Amino acid sequence: KTAEPPNLTAIAEKVKQGSMRELAKAITFIESNAGDHYLYGQKLLQELLPSTGKAIRIGITGVPGAGKSTFIESFGTMLCDAGHRVAVLAIDPSSSISGGSILGDKTRMEKLAKHSNAFIRPSPSGGTLGGVHRKTRETMLLCEAAGFDVILIETVGVGQSEFIVRSMVDFFMLLALTGAGDELQGMKKGIMELADAIVVNKADGVNKQLAEKTKNEFNQILHFLQPATKGWISKAYTCSALKNEGMDSIWSVIGEFRETVEKSGVLNERRRRQTKEWLHTLIMEQLKNNFYRHPYVKDQISQLEQAAMDGDITPSQATESLFREVYGDK
C-alpha cells in the first residue's frame, strides 16, 4: 500500500526511545491483515524482541457492572502519577464478529487517557478470535519495548476471553461486586481458579460492610480451590475505584506477587510456557483456518454436522470423507 517500504530499523529505534507516534504506527502494522503491513509488523516485533519482557503484565476481568473501567482509570492514574508508564490493552472477542469494539471508547477512562504516562489501545477488531489474540499479545510486546512498565489487559468476559488474557499475563485479577452468592452464580466456570486476586469493588458508603462480608466469602471459597499460581495464595480484597480507596494496597499485593514469583522462578517458567503454548495455539489456529476455509469443507460441513447429529453417519466417517477430499488421505 505504501509505495516505498518504511525504514523499519528507524521506527524500531524510535519506539525504543518511547515515541508514541512510532509505537502507534508499529501497532497498526501488527494489527493489519494485509500482507505487506503484516510483514512490517512482524519484522518490527522481531527487531524489538530483545527489549521486551520488563513490564509486569496484569489481566483484569469481571462481570459487567463490576466497574472495570473505573478501576483501571483509578488504578492506572495512581501508577502514572507515581511515575510508572501504563499501557492499557483489551481483548474483546465480540470485536472479531462485529468488527467494532465496545472497548474502543476512551471516554470511559477520560482522565487516564489524557495522562502523558498512559497509553490506551482498544481491542483489535475484525478477523478471527485467534487474530484478536495475536494482535493483543504482540501489541503488549511492542508496548514493553516502548518502555511501558505496567501492562493492564482488560477483558469483557465474553467467550474465551478470560482464558486468553490469563494465557498472556503474569497476574490475573478478578473484579467483583458485593454479594458473593449472586455474583458467583453469574461467573463463568473455572474463572475463580484463574485469579491471583479477587477484588471486591464499590466498597464505599453503605456498601462497605457488605463488601467486607463478600470478601470473606470469597476467601472461604478460594481456600478450597487450587492456587492459580504455584507458591502464591490467592486472596480477596476490597477497594473503591470511585473513591480511589484501596488502590495502593492492590499495587502492594502485585508487588509482593512479583517478588515471590521472580525469586521462585515461577514467573520466568510461566512466561516461557506461555510462549511455547502460544506457538502451538498459532499452529492450531492456522491449521483450523486453512481447513475450514477450504471450499469443499465450507460447502459440506453443515450437512455433515447435521447427519452426525441425526445419527445417520458417524463423526469418524464424516471426518474421513472431508480429509479424503481435501488432502486425499485417510
Added chain:
Amino acid sequence: KTAEPPNLTAIAEKVKQGSMRELAKAITFIESNAGDHYLYGQKLLQELLPSTGKAIRIGITGVPGAGKSTFIESFGTMLCDAGHRVAVLAIDPSSSISGGSILGDKTRMEKLAKHSNAFIRPSPSGGTLGGVHRKTRETMLLCEAAGFDVILIETVGVGQSEFIVRSMVDFFMLLALTGAGDELQGMKKGIMELADAIVVNKADGVNKQLAEKTKNEFNQILHFLQPATKGWISKAYTCSALKNEGMDSIWSVIGEFRETVEKSGVLNERRRRQTKEWLHTLIMEQLKNNFYRHPYVKDQISQLEQAAMDGDITPSQATESLFREVYGDK
C-alpha cells in the same frame, strides 16, 4: 489381515441380538489401528448406529483412593441383579503412552466381571489420546446396540480424561472421600463444575459422621458454582460402596436426573451438541496429527520452541516458517 473379509452384516445382526462374542469382535475392530480392521469397525458402527442411544451414560471420576472400582463393583452388581445390563468402560490417557492400561485388571471388580448381565472392557491402549477417546466413544455405541442399558465410564483422572468422559456422558459423577478441605486441594481445577452429583464414599463405621460433614461442605460449595446441567441442581450424597449402602439412592438420583433432562429436552440437546463437538474434535485431532507427524515439523519444532521461549524469534514467525515449508503457504 484376514484373507477373506468378515460378514459384517451378520456380525451386526448378532451384536444386536446381544452376542457377547460378536460384540467383543466388533470392539476389537473399532480398537484396531490397522487399515482393514479399522474400516470393518467403522462399517459395523455405521450399521449399528440406528440401534444406539437408548442407554443412560454415566461418567465416574474421583481422586485415587476414592474407591472407584469398589463403587462400580457395588453399583453395577446392584443394577445387574435388578435386571439391567451394565457395560463398564474406561478412559485412561496413560494407556496411550504406556500402551498398557491400569484399568485392564478385571480382578478389581471380580464379582461384577462374573455377572452375566455385565460387560467390562478396559481402556483402549496405544495410539494417541485422541485415539483412546474415539475408541471408547465408539465402543460405548456398540454396547448400546448390543442392548446394554447402563453405560459406566470410569476415568482415572489423569490429564484431560475427566473432560473427555464428560463430553460423552449424560450424567457425570464425582466420587469423593471424607474431609472436603484436603480433598478439594487435590482436585483438578474445574472438575466440581462438571459434576451432576458428588458422592462421598466410605461413609461407614467411624467415618460416617465425617462423611455427612463433608457432604454438607460440598453442598455449600456447589451452591456457589454454576450447574453442570441446565435445569438440574448438583448435590452431594454419601454412600458406602464397601457395605453396599446408598447405592439405591444414587440410582434414584440418576433416574430423577434422566426424567428431568428428557422432559426438558436438555438430554437430547446435550447429546446432539456432544456429537457435533466430537466431529470437530476429530477434525482437529487429524489436522494436528498430520501436521506434527510431518518430517520437517518433527525435525524443527523443538528448536523453534526453544528459540521462541528464548525470545530469539516470535511465535508468529516460527509458525509461518513451518507452514511455508509444509504447505508452501504463508
